[in-house]
Amino acid sequence: MAINVSLSVNGQAVSRDVQPNRLLVDFLREELGLTGTHVGCDTSQCGACTIHLDGLPVKSCTMLVVQADGARITTIEGLAPDGDGGDLHPMQEAFRQNHGLQCGFCTPGMVMAGIGIAQRHGLPSNDVIRAELDGNFCRCTGYHNIVKSIAAGAKAMAMTGAKTVAETGGE
């Protein structure tokens, strides 16, 4: 039986009828067209689907939409809401500056996880960043520049006091 859910996605109120077995990632990609959130595995291990749920990184491939009823969700699209030409979020800018991506498939998840790392640890060491990236796989970069990017992004966030849409509620 379809269930009505109301949630906030990137600061916008969304209300839809969904099937109970609808995964959050499929809802975001197929119903809301937010295809920046990727699916890289079937085992909840790769982290390409990482989004923020009420400000905390979670794997959207391992959550039902009905579990997110009433929640505030931020996807990669919500970090720089002005789109092309707008300012990137400091973590996105750090990935750009530090060549933190090659094919880019893992990148949305890496950026969302990276923001979580910065928010938990402030200015994390490289060892902390590597340990915290346990649940995010990259098949291209060898992680070196991803670690560099997250360190740089964390520093930039600390300087600018950057907030995600989830934290500000879209204001």
Next chain:
Amino acid sequence: MDIPARLPDPRKREKKMYRFEYHKATSLEDAASKRSTADDATYLAGGMTLIPTLKQRLASHSDLIDLAGIDGLAGISVDGAVVTIGAMTCHAEVAASAALRDAIPALADLAGLIADPAVRNRGTIGGSLANSDPAADYPAAVLGLGATIVTDKREIAADDYFLDLFETALEEGEIITAIKFPVPKRAAYEKFPNPASRYAIVGVFVAETEGGVRVAVTGAGPCAFRVSDMEAALAGNFAPDAVAGITVSADDLNQDLHASAAYRASLVTTMAKRAVAKAAG
């Protein structure tokens, strides 16, 4: 390129999960009654075990009853010599709790070693214990500290709780509400993780408690178990040397592509030594 018809379309993943109904329980009574009236219902906590299982069609249920909306099931409280952790408390909260870190640092450390940060933001201690995966971390702490599992019906001592592979003393429909951990004199956990999943290939929790020394092992057997020879040796001499010569038999241990039974047996001694050194240190 067209996707061949015989392969599931990866863009239609929801098709891979069997259909089920979803209910958000408002109280423990509501959850238990919804469960008993449905065909083949199960509880949903963090979903970090249940949803991957449903996605891979390793299980199907007529109804999922979400425990997330029930008041009072999450949170950590320290009351003198006992720490109580609500069943719906997620691993990240356990790892980050300053009060717990003061009382039982080994338990906070263990929670921080489970899976990855995103999984730790959802997965719960109650879900982990109800599931009792042979490679899960919490069972080692629950057994090693001699904790008590509190349900909506009764209290179960850790020694009576873990029965076999994915089998616990929980009865059909019984809900874990909290776990009570006695504060030990000292304790430590050492884990040899699977490098991909981070589940324990072998994990050993060592504690010196009011009731004596306890050594609990996860990952190695069908469910968590204690090693009485090591406990006796440590009671006389709480030092790594005391357990260095003690091995468990490989006969009943797990064997898979990650590790042979003999290797797991050897890891039990190694992890025990390291855990004792850490607890003593």
